[in-house]
Amino acid sequence: MPSLATIKAEISKLPDGPPLVAALPGATTGIGSYIATVLATTYAKHGSKLRVYIVGRNAVRAESVIAGCQRLSPGSEWRFVSATDLALISEVDRCCDEIIKQETEAPFHGGPVRLDLLYMTYCYPILKERHTTPEGLDSFLSTVYYSRIRFIMNLLPLLTASPKPGHVISVYTGSFQDEVEPGKLPIGLPPDSEYGVAGVRKYTAFMKTFLFEELAEKYAGRLSLTHIYPGLVDGPGFLSDDMPTWFRITWRILKPILRHIYMTSPEDCGAVMVYLATPHFPAKGQDVPEGVKTATSSQDQLGGGAYSVGQRADSPNKVAYSNVRQEDTVKLVWDHTMKTLEDIEKANAAKAG
Structure with missing residues (x-):
């Protein structure tokens, strides 16, 4: 586990x-905004070497985040892409189209047209009443898995065009490995008997682990993918109106205690997240500078390209899901995910046509 220093x-x-x-989908608040702030601080004295897309619903909050980042890093460039509901695949498609359009029209520093970092931090409120989107996806599972995979797939041409390997970071369930029984792989939507925070976590972590490994293999040398568990991080989401009243009351009581014994500060959280974009998390087969200690992948390979890490970027140093890994496990996850997204795309096209 690396020290904060x-x-x-x-x-x-x-x-x-x-x-x-x-590109930072979800950065109008919470962890995404902390990442934006650390990026701004890191590039504060380096002129115009940073361009950031803030993707989210709340334009007022986005303006506040951007204004704060511009004060820290006046030479950097900040853009807002409005999104109504990132649980919708159609909305993810629209946001990606806008990012691609803007990058194509005005490549940063003259090109190439690219995207170096993709951080996804948005999430359906975990204690809010269960909801199914008009596209037929569970909103919670969509925001932590399906729509995030859609962001990656749509932006792959830009992520793999970078002079250095692109980095994808998904903030939610990294390093978690719930028990999985052979023959009962957690692929798709958890059944009602398992549905909830733990069930969605179990299914998300499993599917994302294998899908990230497949993408790391397909784009070896060009793409690094990490999913991370952020720990308990202070932020406005705990007091959101989307949270039940009992939770908000409990949080106000417990926060002063947790802050001193377990909670991660916004500054430290943002720093850990940006650390995932360094050569310590290389694409598979990427040459790294001499002396750089690379992270261990979810297949227990140094610099394997697909990483599942804890709140301080610590790797478990073991093969994930070793008891249920089979030759076809990746294919089962990949085929399910791609079919789900393709079916929604076809249905949306039929409605539009």
């Missing part, structure tokens, strides 16, 4: 590389 020292080296383009 090491993490901050490593991210301070990012501006030594080429100009950076980042």
